[in-house]
Each structure stands twice: as C-alpha cells, then as structure tokens.
Amino acid sequence: MDALASLAQGLTVAIQPANLLFAFIGVMLGTAVGVLPGIGPALTLALLLPVTAKFDPASALIMFAGVYYGGMYGGSTTAILINTPGETASLATALEGNKMAKAGRGGPALATAAIGSFVAGTIATLGIVFLAPWLVRIAIQFGPEDYFALMCLAFVTVSATFGNSPIRGLTSLFVGLALGLVGIDILTGQARLTFGVPELLDGIEITTLAVGLFAVGEALYIASRKAEHQEKLEPVRGSLWMTKEDWQRSWKPWLRGAAFGFPIGALPAGGAEIPTFLSYSTEKRLTKHPKQFGHGAIEGVAGPEAANNASAAGTLVPLLTLGLPTSATAAMMLAGFQQYNLNPGPLLFADQPDLVWGLIASLFIANMMLVVLNLPLVGLWVRLLAIPQPWLYGGILVFATMGTIAANPSVVELIQLVVFGIMGFLMRRFDFPIAPVVIGLILGPIAEAQLRRALSISLGDPMVLLQSPLSATLLAIALIALVAPYILRGTGRLKAIED
Amino acid sequence: MQETSERRIDPVGLAIAGLLAVLAIVIAWDTSNLTLTSVYGVGPKAMPFIVSIGLAVLAVGNLINGLKGDLPVREEINIQPILRVLGGLAALIAVIGFGGGFIMATALLFGMTAAAFGRKAFHIDLLIGLALATVVYLIFSKLLALSLPVGPLERVFDTLF
Numbered sequence: 001m002d003a004l005a006s007l008a009q010g011l012t013v014a015i016q017p018a019n020l021l022f023a024f025i026g027v028m029l030g031t032a033v034g035v036l037p038g039i040g041p042a043l044t045l046a047l048l049l050p051v052t053a054k055f056d057p058a059s060a061l062i063m064f065a066g067v068y069y070g071g072m073y074g075g076s077t078t079a080i081l082i083n084t085p086g087e088t089a090s091l092a093t094a095l096e097g098n099k100m101a102k103a104g105r106g107g108p109a110l111a112t113a114a115i116g117s118f119v120a121g122t123i124a125t126l127g128i129v130f131l132a133p134w135l136v137r138i139a140i141q142f143g144p145e146d147y148f149a150l151m152c153l154a155f156v157t158v159s160a161t162f163g164n165s166p167i168r169g170l171t172s173l174f175v176g177l178a179l180g181l182v183g184i185d186i187l188t189g190q191a192r193l194t195f196g197v198p199e200l201l202d203g204i205e206i207t208t209l210a211v212g213l214f215a216v217g218e219a220l221y222i223a224s225r226k227a228e229h230q231e232k233l234e235p236v237r238g239s240l241w242m243t244k245e246d247w248q249r250s251w252k253p254w255l256r257g258a259a260f261g262f263p264i265g266a267l268p269a270g271g272a273e274i275p276t277f278l279s280y281s282t283e284k285r286l287t288k289h290p291k292q293f294g295h296g297a298i299e300g301v302a303g304p305e306a307a308n309n310a311s312a313a314g315t316l317v318p319l320l321t322l323g324l325p326t327s328a329t330a331a332m333m334l335a336g337f338q339q340y341n342l343n344p345g346p347l348l349f350a351d352q353p354d355l356v357w358g359l360i361a362s363l364f365i366a367n368m369m370l371v372v373l374n375l376p377l378v379g380l381w382v383r384l385l386a387i388p389q390p391w392l393y394g395g396i397l398v399f400a401t402m403g404t405i406a407a408n409p410s411v412v413e414l415i416q417l418v419v420f421g422i423m424g425f426l427m428r429r430f431d432f433p434i435a436p437v438v439i440g441l442i443l444g445p446i447a448e449a450q451l452r453r454a455l456s457i458s459l460g461d462p463m464v465l466l467q468s469p470l471s472a473t474l475l476a477i478a479l480i481a482l483v484a485p486y487i488l489r490g491t492g493r494l495k496a497i498e499d
Numbered sequence: 500m501q502e503t504s505e506r507r508i509d510p511v512g513l514a515i516a517g518l519l520a521v522l523a524i525v526i527a528w529d530t531s532n533l534t535l536t537s538v539y540g541v542g543p544k545a546m547p548f549i550v551s552i553g554l555a556v557l558a559v560g561n562l563i564n565g566l567k568g569d570l571p572v573r574e575e576i577n578i579q580p581i582l583r584v585l586g587g588l589a590a591l592i593a594v595i596g597f598g599g600g601f602i603m604a605t606a607l608l609f610g611m612t613a614a615a616f617g618r619k620a621f622h623i624d625l626l627i628g629l630a631l632a633t634v635v636y637l638i639f640s641k642l643l644a645l646s647l648p649v650g651p652l653e654r655v656f657d658t659l660f
Contacts, residue, residue: 390616
C-alpha cells in the first residue's frame with residue numbers, strides 16, 4: 001500500500017490550482033494538436049520546451065503529460081471523422097470508426113473512443129502506480145553497464161525490430177546518434193563535429209531537430225503531394241450517446257485493449273501500432289457480429305482506442321523509472337525533464353517524490369478532464385478540422401519558427417531548422433522512420449555517458465559489459481531483436497499481424 | 500507484395516549510401532583530430548568511433564538495397580510547392596538576419612507557405628500572417644518573456660506596452 005500513500009501525497013500536489021490549470025492547458029492543447037493533421041504531441045512538446053524553460057518544473061511536466069494524453073484523445077477524433085489518422089497508433093481506429101461516421105454513427109464512435117480511452121488510461125495509470133515503485137526498487141541496483149545495455153536494447157527495438165525495414169530504421173537511429181555527438185564533450189571539454197562554428201558548441205538543439213523533422217518536413221511533404229488524398233470530413237449526425245447495446249459491445253474490448261496496450265507499452269518495445277492491431281484482430285475474431293467488421297463495428301473502435309491509450313501510459317513506466325524513452329513523444333518528455341536538470345530514474349523517485357507522484361497523480365486528473373471535455377467540445381474540435389490547409393501549414397511554420405528562435409536566437413539555428421526540414425522531407429519520401437533520429441539525439445549522449453562510466457570503473461576493460469549477468473542478458477536480447485525481423489519475415493508472421 | 504524478376508538499380512539508394520559513407524568518414528576524420536586526454540576508460544573518441552563504424556556498415560546495407568532496387572514505391576511529387584515553402588523559409592532567414600524582426604519575417608513565411616499550398620490571395624494571406632505573427636509575438640515575448648528577434652515593428656510594440 002506504499003504506492004497508494006505516495007499517490008495520495010502526489011494528489012495533494014496535482015490538485016493545487018496552478019497545477020490544475022497547467023493540466024487543463026495541457027489537455028486542451030494536446031487534444032487540439034491531436035485533432036489537427038500534420039502536428040502531434042511530439043512536435044508540440046518540442047515547441048513547448050523553450051517556452052517553459054523558466055516555469056516551475058512540476059507545473060511544466062504536468063502540462064507536458066496533459067499534452068501527451070490529450071494527443072491520444074484528439075487523434076481518434078480525426079481518425080473517425082476524416083479517415084486520415086494523425087498517427088500510426090490511430091490507424092486501427094480509422095478502419096471501423098470512419099465507416100461508423102459514414103453510416104451516421106459518428107457520435108457513438110467518438111463516445112466509445114473517448115470513454116474507452118478513459119477506462120484504459122485509468123487502468124494503465126493504476127498500472128504505473130503499482131509497477132513503478134517495484135521497478136524502481138530493482139533499478140536502484142543497476143550499474144552503468146546495465147543502463148548502457150538497456151539503452152542498446154531500446155535502440156534496437158525502436159529502430160529495427162518493429163519498423164518496415166531494419167536497415168532504414170537503424171540508419172535513422174545512427175543519424176540521430178551522430179547528431180548527438182555534436183558539441184563539447186562534457187567529460188573532457190573537447191569540441192566534436194563543430195567544424196569551427198561556435199553556435200554548434202552547445203550541441204544540436206532538440207527543439208530545432210524535432211521541429212525541423214516534424215513540422216517543416218511534414219509541410220514540405222504535404223505541399224509536394226497536394227491536391228491528392230483530400231478526405232472528406234464526416235459531419236457528426238444524430239446522438240452522441242451510446243445505446244445500451246453499444247455499451248454491452250464496448251466494455252469488454254476496452255478491458256482487452258488495456259490488457260494489450262499497457263504491457264506492450266511498458267516494455268521497451270516502442271510504438272502503439274502493435275497493441276492496436278492486436279486488439280483489432282482479437283475483436284474481429286471474438287465479435288458476435290463478424291459481418292459488421294469492415295462496415296463500422298463498434299468493437300473495432302473501442303478495442304484499438306483503449307489499447308492506444310493504455311500503451312501511451314505504459315510508455316511512461318520505462319521513462320519515469322529508468323529514464324528510457326521508447327517513442328518520440330516520450331523522448332520529448334525526457335528532454336523536458338533534462339531542461340530542469342532532472343534525470344528520470346530511481347533517484348528521482350527518492351529525491352523528488354512530490355514531483356514524480358504529483359505527475360503520476362495528474363495523469364488521473366488529465367484523463368478525467370479529457371473524458372469530460374472531449375464529447376461536449378466535439379463541435380469545437382470539428383471546427384478545427386475545417387481550417388484550410390494553406391493557413392494550417394502557414395500557422396504551423398510560424399510556430400515552428402517561434403519555438404526554434406526562442407530556443408536559441410540566431411540565424412544559424414534557423415538554417416539548421418531548414419536543413420533538418422529538408423532531411424525530414426527526404427526521410428518521409430524514402431520511408432525512413434523519424435522517431436529513431438529524435439531518440440538517438442536525446443538518448444545517445446546518455447548512453448555514451450553510461451558506457452564511459454562503466455568502462456572507467458572497470459579501468460577500461462570492455463568485458464564488464466558481459467560480466468554483469470543483467471547487462472549480458474540485455475545485450476543478448478538486443479542481438480536477438482536485431483536479427484528477429486529477418487527470421488520473422490521468413491515465416492511471414494509479421495505479415496499476419498499486418499493483415 | 501509481388502516479387503518482380505527485373506529489379507532496377509535505384510540511384511536514390513546509391514545516393515543515400517554515399518551520403519552515409521561521407522558522414523562516416525567526416526566523423527572518423529573529426530575524431531582523429533581530437534587529442535586523447537582520458538586517463539581511465541574510454542575517452543571522447545570511443546562513441547564517434549562506434550557511430551562511424553555503424554554508419555559505414557549501414558552505408559553498405561543501403562548500397563545493397565539500392566543495387567537490388569529495394570526501395571519503397573514513391574509517389575509523383577510537385578517540385579514547385581516545395582521550392583515555394585523553401586523560398587518562404589529563405590525569406591524568413593533573410594529578414595531576421597537583416598534585423599527585420601520576428602513579425603515581418605514570419606508574416607512573410609505564412610503568406611508564402613499558404614501560396615505554396617495553393618492559395619491565390621497573397622495579399623490577404625500576408626495580412627492574416629501579420630495578425631497571427633503579432634499575436635504570437637505579444638503572447639510569447641511580452642507574456643512569457645521569450646527573446647524573439649526585434650525589428651522596427653516590434654520596437655513599436657515595445658514602446659506601447
């Protein structure tokens with residue numbers, strides 16, 4: 001019951017009026033960016049980093065968490081109403097949800113998505129409450145070599161195992177790692193890869209890279225293929241309420257979705273795609289209305305949407321307890337902690353319990369706010385979707401400039417923004433994943449620090465990485481995860497999941 | 500997915516492989532210019548070394564993919580809108596570089612981006628951009644005390660508020 005006492009303590013932090021206000025701003029902002037195509041929570045957090053640099057850490061992090069949860073809710077609205085899911089995590093929702101909207105059942109689809117997100121989000125947040133302290137007790141014994149091995153495993157899973165192509169994923173990762181090298185080496189004060197440009201001594205700004213890749217890259221990509229892929233916005237007709245039958249058909253998929261989402265999100269496996277598609281195929285198999293699948297079955301919205309939210313919450317477990325981000329948004333959250341010189345991990349739970357538990361408690365509050373606000377405000381969100389594309393992307397680029405120049409007011413920073421923007425465009429065009437670049441930039445320097453710490457303790461003997469049983473095991477799993485896609489492709493199992 | 504017996508060499512794949520190889524060489528070259536100062540363990544050279552090797556290996560991997568033509572199918576693209584967005588960004592950098600300030604620079608970016616996305620009313624878009632940029636400047640510079648580039652327009656607001 002230790003965890004519950006800590007949670008109660010955290011609640012007293014989370015319900016302070018200022019923190020409630022920040023949670024509210026966060027969920028509104030998060031829902032808005034989740035609804036809008038072309039921008040998501042990761043980009044929003046990148047833009048918020050320079051803006052919140054002088055804020056109180058607890059308030060800023062509570063707002064970030066609100067954006068994170070809100071983005072998940074908003075993404076489902078877009079997926080249901082215009083069939084262009086903002087993120088891959090909403091792909092499964094769009095399958096049935098958009099069909100329901102076309103059949104005039106958009107209201108119940110939005111409702112089952114929102115309530116399912118709430119149910120699964122609450123279950124998963126309870127999962128964090130009980131799992132985190134337990135993991136922290138284990139993690140406190142980790143040595144630097146164990147952390148390094150854990151990061152290697154995360155690198156492999158986020159870039160190679162679950163992407164379309166391990167080579168392209170790893171290429172993205174290593175570009176991110178290379179960018180992470182730029183700047184002054186903390187331990188020796190030597191400048192690496194700065195080529196005499198003084199602005200590069202501080203390293204590559206996370207905001208500039210993320211905004212360039214996500215905002216500018218996306219704008220260039222969408223501009224290049226304009227006039228195609230214009231999907232119609234389905235108006236929400238009829239009642240928003242779910243009928244008794246809707247409830248009966250939804251509650252089990254919600255729970256199953258949470259059961260898929262949370263563990264997969266909590267493992268350093270990355271990505272909400274797998275649990276959402278697992279949930280979709282499970283519901284398709286278990287449903288009593290198999291004929292409706294493909295034509296708007298409510299189970300196909302309820303399950304994946306619950307899985308999506310539970311997995312987003314699950315991602316916070318490795319982030320908070322180990323400092324290990326497994327998605328682009330989680331990486332941005334980590335950057336948010338770093339901006340206040342806070343390092344998520346066991347020590348943070350010991351040193352700053354109010355901050356950590358305040359943040360976890362605020363997740364419940366954010367979830368509550370979202371389910372209350374989302375359905376009544378659906379008209380507002382739909383209106384956001386009516387913003388003409390030229391103005392939307394013009395506005396996105398104005399905010400992108402604001403964030404970049406606020407992070408570092410110099411023309412060199414803007415030139416970097418354009419370079420990363422072109423890189424983001426080319427990566428989209430040639431199907432290189434974006435998230436591993438961001439994770440490489442943020443996690444690379446941390447992994448390097450752990451490696452060097454491990455090797456200085458062992459007086460330079462690299463065998464230390466294999467002598468710790470945990471580190472050796474993790475590295476072995478990483479190796480398996482690296483070759484697994486090739487073996488799985490042979491048996492065609494991954495393809496079965498995709499279908 | 501259908502396997503085609505005739506797979507063409509993809510020049511883009513080769514270009515990507517080339518870029519990665521260049522990046523690997525640049526990192527290796529830059530690292531070789533560092534002076535080693537670490538007493539125990541590994542110094543600042545180890546990680547660049549690992550990254551450089553990794554990039555070199557991936558260059559080979561991408562080269563093989565390129566030779567097999569193993570790249571995703573690409574859509575036709577319109578170059579002109581891309582150039583217009585990039586033109587807007589270039590205008591942004593120029594205006595800020597020459598001290599024109601945040602509002603003018605981002606208003607221009609807004610208008611040119613909207614034009615790139617097919618809008619035909621540049622003057623109206625420029626005015627909308629001006630209004631948006633002014634609101635953004637006032638909120639983030641005045642309310643949240645961020646340092647955004649100051650030009651003639653911003654000085655007017657600075658004297659007003």
